[in-house]
Amino acid sequence: MAELLDIEIMSLGAQGDGVGTHNDTPVFVPFTMPGDKVRAKVNESRRNGLYSELVEILSPSAERQTPACAHFGACGGCQLQFFDDGTYKAWVRERALMALGQHGFEDVTVLEPAISPKASRRRVALKALRTAAGVVLGFNERQSHTIIDVSMCPVTRSELTALFAPLRALLVAILDQRMAATVHMALTASGVDMLIDAPKALDLAARESLSEFANEHDLAALHWQEQGFLDPVAIRREPVMDFAGARVVLPPASFVQATEEGEAALTRAVTKACEGFGRVADLFCGLGTFTFPLARNHQVLAAEGAKSSLDALTAAANISSGFKQIIPRHRDLFRRPLTAAELKIFDAVVFDPPRAGASAQVAELAKSEVPRIVAVSCNPNTFSRDARTLADGGYVLESVLPVDQFLWSPHLELVGVFSKI
Ligand SMILES: C[S@@+](CC[C@H](N)C(=O)[O-])C[C@H]1O[C@@H](n2cnc3c(N)ncnc32)[C@H](O)[C@@H]1O
Incomplete structure (x- = not known):
């Protein structure tokens, strides 16, 4: 019979599970939080601890709130909606700090998280x-x-x-x-x-x-x-997105940022970090979420692997006014990253890769002399790995902004601003 354990939850794991200990071994219990005393049934022993399911809350944490959704507990999304707002915000910061800590970043400035409100997922x-x-x-x-x-x-x-x-x-x-x-x-927008x-x-x-x-x-x-x-x-x-006044026609099932508020927070952080820098490269640019706001003040090279997205960006750039030059570049940045030599002409580089991160591109950036790099990422673990490569190449991580577009889930975007020493 599976083992039942009565434990106190002391911390949270990277996936949002509560963590207690049993004989000095970590025990992960979903749907729990620090301060809870719970009974858990152990289902599996893994290298990093015991994985269990919640049987009963023996004594709840004072930071619990009533979940907003009737499907809480059954539906796989929003597993953290029983956190009160303050505890949730602290956890979002903690999630960023945990991932950064695993790659040796102990004293990074983590800014106040931008958390999208309820009913905002688009x-x-x-x-x-x-x-x-x-x-x-x-x-x-x-x-x-x-x-x-x-x-x-x-x-x-x-x-x-x-x-x-x-x-x-x-x-x-x-x-x-x-x-x-x-x-x-x-x-x-349409x-x-x-x-x-x-x-x-x-x-x-x-x-x-x-x-x-x-x-x-x-x-x-x-x-x-x-x-x-x-x-x-x-x-x-035509389904269209408006990026800083440019109307981009969406190819079917294209990537758009998950919430309007999240997109605004990311765009603000990216454009602010590039202020005062001249020519910018926007790598993994998609439909131009950052390209167009950046092109209000900078000449921008927009590089992307999905031809349909880049074509949509190019078509919008060709008919829009009020932007500096936008140079579209269709390129597989995993297999053919912009080289350190090609990067010489840029004063700032923004990159926003898929969850896997951008190892090949970051290896070239680390060798470059680009004064400002802005990393946007939907995976704190690959973000931190790529940040380590940049730091080893002589870049200082000035600040990290957590942007949460997936309320009550462990998914998190980070914006990191780097300067060359
Ligand atoms: C997280 S999205 C970001 C898009 C855009 N920056 C935005 O905010 O809307 C990642 C982008 O990387 C592109 N991508 C994925 N693999 C790529 C590759 N190997 N080379 C270039 N672009 C790639 C995807 O098509 C997608 O547009």
Whole structure:
């Protein structure tokens, strides 16, 4: 029988689990926080400790608050929503400090976190499954593929949550029994951009109901994707994002920052860090979230690996006014980073890679003499690894800003500002 332990939670792990000890071995207990006394059932022993599930809270921490969501505990998102606001903010800082500490950064200035409010998430990917009883639509359970049928989502914009119930009714008529689908939604400046990915070609009736759905709910665009084939079922308006006055038309399922508030905080930090520096390279620029605000004051080289994103950025740059020169560059920065020699002409470099980080590009930056580097990252661990490479190359990490666009989850963005000594 699995071992039951009564323990006091003393700290938090990097994934937001409460941590206590048993015979000097760390015990990780999800859905707990420092100050809780809990009974936990040990499920697994790993190299770094015992992994358990919460059986009972014997005595709660005073910092607990009532979770805002009816699906708390079942749904895999928002596992920290029982933290009160102050404790949550402290944990966000702590999360950054923990990752930095693992790479030898002990005395870094970590700024006041910018935490996006409730109901601000503007892009979501919902899982759907057709069952005998109807369509289950929502998010996966924690560490499982089971879908939790959600009726509410307090972190998501109401324009998107309003579509949850109508989507179920729509998909009941289209999906075959046991068929799974993923619904990607992004709220753009011209309305909701939706892409439904399912292993089924559309017949006429399905196409008509999708088109009616797009009209009824005033979607900007609705694409159906079957095994990589993209079918533009209803393009009612071009989905656009506004970056510092430039209107960029979104290719389907493009990357946009998860909240407007998060995007604003990141943009402010990036543009401020580049103030007073001349020519800027914006690496992993995507659709130009930072390129356009930077190009109000700087000549910008915008480098990106996804051709569709760079084409959208280029098209917007070609028809927009009030910006300094923007030089688009299609480049795989993992395999062909800008070299230290190529970087010589830049006064500042901004890089914002995917979760894996930017090892190859950072190795070149570390050899360069670029006076200012701004690292934006959605993974505190790869951020800290890349920051170590820059520090070993003679860069000083001046400050780190935590930007939290995934309220009540351990996901965190960081903006690090570096100067060459
Ligand atoms: C986190 S997003 C950031 C995009 C943009 N800076 C923004 O804030 O919207 C990372 C970007 O890196 C791009 N990317 C991924 N792998 C790449 C590679 N090997 N070379 C160049 N760009 C890549 C993605 O297409 C994506 O646009």
